[in-house]
Amino acid sequence: MIKTNLWQRLQPLLRQIERPSRYIGSEWGAFEPRANSDFAFCMVYPDTYELGQPNQAIRILVNAVAKLENVASERAFLPAPDMACAMRKANIPMFSLESCAPLHEFDVVGITLPHELAATNVLEALDLAGIPLRAADRAEDDPIVIAGGPCAMNPEPYAPFFDAISIGEGEESVPEIVQTVRTLRRAGARRKDILRALVDIQSTYVPSLYRQLNEQDAQKQGAWVVPAEDGVPAQIVRRVFEGFAESDAWEPCVVPYVEAVHDRLNVEVLRGCARGCRFCQAGMMYRPVRERSADNIVSAVLRGLEQTGYDEVSLTSLSTTDHSQIEEILQRLNKACEGRGVRISVPSQRLDSFGVKMADLVAGQKKGGLTFAPEAGTQRLRDIINKNVTEDDLFCAIDAACAAGWRRCKLYFMIGLPGETDEDVLGITDLADRAYERMKEATPPEQRGALAMTVSVGVFVPKAQTPFQWDGQITCEEALRRVGLLRHSVRHRAVRISYHDPQASFVEAVMSRGGRNCADLVEAAWRHGACFDAWTELFNEGAWRQAAADTGIDPEQIAAAQYEPEYVMPWAHISAGVSTKYLQLERKRASKGETTPDCTYEKCTACGVCPATNTQNVLARARGAEGVM
């Protein structure tokens, strides 16, 4: 239960640090501290406020837990380095925004794991909170620390730091966990009994109730991590929030004072994507596809704008232009918002569903850049990764965008994809150059000076629960060599090449594929000063190198090892619902350059999600009736 308010001690620090409004809470839409609560939950985003506040998981889960009577449901974000330093000096622990209460006074602390580079931030948060880093070292009174989010698809590198990990969508499971802990704590249950009880909540992984096998035994038994007690499930299958499509698309939200990323009203229009890109974890871990109806979405946007005062709304999902009613939704919203200075945006335009009509519908007002993701430079490689878009799709999308007035375009590619040759790398610049020429043709001569194209290149990171989970990452040297090829082969000066730091992608791959021993690596890296690894200017390569030396773990091997699809990976005890058999089949199809269709447009591909999670695709109406808009 929370009892301390740190505000008086915190206040003097705020004059000395950058952007103090990140630490003051009291935003529009934030919950008032609940005076009569007997139990407290805090949701933590392991990065600064600007990055964490717009996060959907924080918003949804804080709201979901707040529905429990007399439970305080609050938020906390990792302070920026200057604030963390000031807090340590003043002996002030990490705190929640609503009550300004120390994190260690909360009964349950939830930390979302949004991406692989947040691992050291998790430890920084726990340390700043004064909570023992490892679950095994926590005392009876310490909070139950739970995790969830995309990285829970391979929870092993984080496993020792958490009491429990919720696999999959948390709308229902997180309140269930909170309620269970509350009931048992009230009854005086001991920590280990509480953890044992959490196993019975569907999709909850309690690492301390499992034991580790060595490689040989793991390959024989089909898992590296096996139950250490009776009644503990051998495989934890991802939770799917079945009521998503029917649930209200208006999810109340906090309106930040600080300019946050995605500082706009975000309305989630659909969940899941069945396009089946073989490198994409999101495409595997959010199935099946569930669309909210146009009525639900339009009503949510209008109420959301009214209640927040935002002047921009984004219709979010993995693939918004795939929504079967997207045209109707945009038409209705454009009409309803006319003359109010409200901008409606659609993230992640898919090349094969962005046509003239779509360009007009999202082109209402200001035109920023448009981003498309062909991912690979040649059709051969696009077939290997099952991207299922063609050069013509790209050119048609560009024609439509330029005709509608866009002048800036960004193309996203990956290098180091399985099966990539130098020819594929050169295919990237070739495609970008020709796309730029196409832009020129589609733009009136007097406006051509404004044209800009950016080619953004990332290094392929093998992700758990995808058909490419068995494929190794190329080395940093090789990545830089291929970037060099790109830079030397691009013909037009207006085509700018930018690339992500291969060292950071390397750490991503290690965290993505590592087993439980990687937790030691993370802890050692953090002790050597690694933190905020996702911030290019703060990424501390030396700390990770030292950590590798200290622990004797070979990170290069983890990132680069190439396995046969029969090899049992460290996350075999976790299932996203997509069967391993399907992943193996997809990997083999990739080798043959065979593509697999999208089951929301064509027939079922037998990925296994629907039977494993007892769900099915929910479409507002049949897809693909109109083709490219």
Added chain:
Amino acid sequence: MADPRLFRLRVTYSKSGRLAMLSHLEVARALERTVRRAGLPFAVTNGFSPHMRIAFGAALPVGVGGNAEFFDIFLTSYLAPKKALEALWNFSAPDLMPTACEYVEPSAAAASVACPVSTYEALLSASVGGLEIPDTVEVVRKKKRKVLEVREFLVGDVCVSGNSVVFTLQAKPTGSLRADIFLDACIDLLKTNGVAPNDLCIVSINRIAQNSSD
């Protein structure tokens, strides 16, 4: 530009408590959202990026509150000032609360330059006998050093009473001296001269009045 078809409503508000920590841009964004939530019939600019027609008074630094700050919002239809104020009340944070609304002439001076003379009251962490005023204050803005002559900006005397300090600064078209920077420089001087404890610091600063230069 004055558009005679629009109604220019001046909203006075206070910036206080925790929200004194907001920057000018953060205040501007928050107030614009308040106007939208309150459903006032605001005008929108023409052009490729239509946005609300709203103009803000002189900026306050991060950490400085204000008792009578103001902004002008251009309305497309007349709304009784009392009605507008009530609508705003319902959608405002307590620490960023509108206190008055009145219509001003469309041709009146822009909100940002209407009141260049600001009076501040600061509370220090301890009582001081008096303050010594430095001749110059060095400021660093965008990595550029600039030395400001205090007497160009300071209007009248600095009144010290216990731990309270009241002073008036005037903004110039060429620039201004920030109240917190000025006061920190005064405190530093006391420390250098050994007449103030080393932990003396500003607890709060508030702009208590804004006036035109006449």
